Amino acid sequence: MTSNSSVAGSGRAYSSDMEEATFLKRNRAIHFSRIALSFLNFAIAIAVVACEAPPLRHYKDTSQWAPAGLALWPLNFDLRPTIAAISCGSIITVLNLVYIAAALMPSPHPRIKQLNIYASASALAGFVTALVAVLFMIYRPSSNHPAGFNTNETLHSWTCKWKAGTNGTAIPRHFDRDCMNTRAGFILICILIGMEMLMGLLAAVGTWFQRDVSRRREQQFQLEKLEIASKHAYHQ
Structure with missing residues (x-):
């Protein structure tokens, strides 16, 4: 009886060790995958800011010419989509930087x-x-425009409208660059939506594995307690 109990206990211990090894292997793969994805999200978020910042700087540098009769920007201009894109890139940059630091910290x-x-x-x-950010850039809620205008113009819509050509009029300086930058910023933010969904999936898988192994550990602990109690009662 004692021999059979020892064999059974040894089998459970071996099974438990195998489960722990499998869990650690899976967790290591998920851990490094999340770090790699965080670095990628960090780089994309930095690229969003890098794409949207030059058009914003160009606007600020040239909007001061309006009082002198050199207005490049319309009266129905809405700068909020650009600010939303830069804010989005900055927030996601910080979030991923903090995760990378926490994950790599010894x-x-x-x-x-x-x-x-x-x-x-x-x-x-x-x-x-x-x-x-994407919804704000598309729909621009609470957008007000002056009398005589039906819609508002943004950095993207206005610069791309000039880039497309307006009756042979020369394109203002840097408008073609601003059009490409704002378009790239929008595309990168859309990519970030998918990347964050993938990050969430990896987090969910990691959480599921962690809870599953915790449940198995608790079951193993209860079995060991029962076995010890049975041995104690047998010897008595």
């Missing part, structure tokens, strides 16, 4: 649960931020 403890929680929160915040 620690005597694995911090698996904490990293899963932050990865989930970071992915959700990044996804919402990018989605709001």
Whole structure:
């Protein structure tokens, strides 16, 4: 009886060790995948800011010419989509930078649960931020325009309208560059939506594995307690 119990206990221990090894292998793969994805999101978010900042600077530098009769920008101009894009890029940059620092920081403890929680929160915040930025750039809620205008112009719409050509009129300086930059910024933010969704998926998978192994550990602990109690009762 004692021999059979020892064999059974040895089998459970071996099975538990295999499960732990599998969990650690999977968690390591998810961990490095999330770090790589965070670096990619960080780079894309920086690119969004780099694309949207020059058109904004160009606008600020040239809008001061309007009092002198050299107005390049219409009266129905809305700068908020550009500001929303830059804000989105900045927020996602910070979120991913913090995650990278936390994931790469040396620690005597694995911090698996904490990293899963932050990865989930970071992915959700990044996804919402990018989605709001895209919707704001498309629909421009609470947009007001002067009397005589039906819609507002943005940095993207106005510069691209000139780039397309207006009855042979020469394109103002840097308008072609601003058109391409704002278009690229919008596309990159759309890409960020998909990337943050992928980050959220990896966070969800990591959380599921962590909870599953925690449940198995609890079951193993309860079995060991039962076995110890049975042995104690047998010897008595």
